[in-house]
Amino acid sequence: MNKQGDKPAISLEESVGSAIKELRQRHGLTIAQVSEQASISRGMLSKIENGQTSAGMETLARIARALGVSMSMLFSKYDVTASTAQHIKKGKGMEVVRRGTKSGHTYHLLAYDQGPVKLFEPFLITMDDDSEQYPTFQHPGTELLYMLEGKIEYRCGPDTYLLEPGDSLTFQGEVAHGPEKLVKFPIKFLSFIVYPRSAE
Numbered sequence: 001m002n003k004q005g006d007k008p009a010i011s012l013e014e015s016v017g018s019a020i021k022e023l024r025q026r027h028g029l030t031i032a033q034v035s036e037q038a039s040i041s042r043g044m045l046s047k048i049e050n051g052q053t054s055a056g057m058e059t060l061a062r063i064a065r066a067l068g069v070s071m072s073m074l075f076s077k078y079d080v081t082a083s084t085a086q087h088i089k090k091g092k093g094m095e096v097v098r099r100g101t102k103s104g105h106t107y108h109l110l111a112y113d114q115g116p117v118k119l120f121e122p123f124l125i126t127m128d129d130d131s132e133q134y135p136t137f138q139h140p141g142t143e144l145l146y147m148l149e150g151k152i153e154y155r156c157g158p159d160t161y162l163l164e165p166g167d168s169l170t171f172q173g174e175v176a177h178g179p180e181k182l183v184k185f186p187i188k189f190l191s192f193i194v195y196p197r198s199a200e
Contacts (some may be wrong), residue, residue, distance in 0.1 A: 012075075014051030016060070019074050021049040023067045037066035072109075086111055093124055104129040110190075120194045127152070127179070127187040134180065139173040141195040150187035155180040163189070 010018075024034050035045040039062060047053040048063070055063070057071075064071040093108030110122040120141075127150075136155075145154065147163045154161050154169060156177045161169055171177060173193060 011051060013048075013054050016055070016074050017049045017051040019076060020045075020063055020067070023069060023073065024049075027067065029067075034063065034066050038062040103135055118195055119197075120192060123191045123193075125189055125191055127182055128185055134178050136176050136178040137173075138176055139193065141173045141193050143171055143173050143177070143194075144190075144192045145169045146190040146192075148188040148190065150185055151183035152179055152187050152189070153181040153183060154178070 024031070031042050031045050031049070035042045038045070038059070040059060044053070044055075044059075045063070048055045048059075060074055061071055064074055067073075088110050093110045104127065106126040108124040108126075110124055111120075145163065146168045147165050149165055152163050154163050154177070156169065156171045157175045160180050161167075162183070163169060
């Protein structure tokens, strides 16, 4: 909803196109380089960037991969209000794929639209099924886990910690970490990853 004096709303096509163009230029890439990597024609990419055509989700996913960003980044400018807050209703966090997804872990991203540099990622992670092989994670930044439900033994470097509801664990993301043993289901915890300012 536009208030009087607000800029006129731009279409979804224009918004997505503008985001793609901005990301491409920020990385110093040409239309030819991105179109080749995304397996689409240069003309098509140019039309998408200029908001002259609507691209399907599969095409947008290929473009996002070519630019090395999540698909949500392509929509980050659409329907953005002047509000300084982002309200995500219960159960409405964007479900995303991460390394633990294939091990039966569900990741709901609780905030997005952070602009060009990702400062943090807050996830609600649910594990309701035991699997024999647990993934190990390593990433830039600092991570904080906060247990909501269930019990889990969580490995961080050479140490293991029993996490129960109300417990938290903070560590450097570069240290190898991940679930060691799923003790009591269902397991639900919040994971906040804060990235260094120099990231990207």
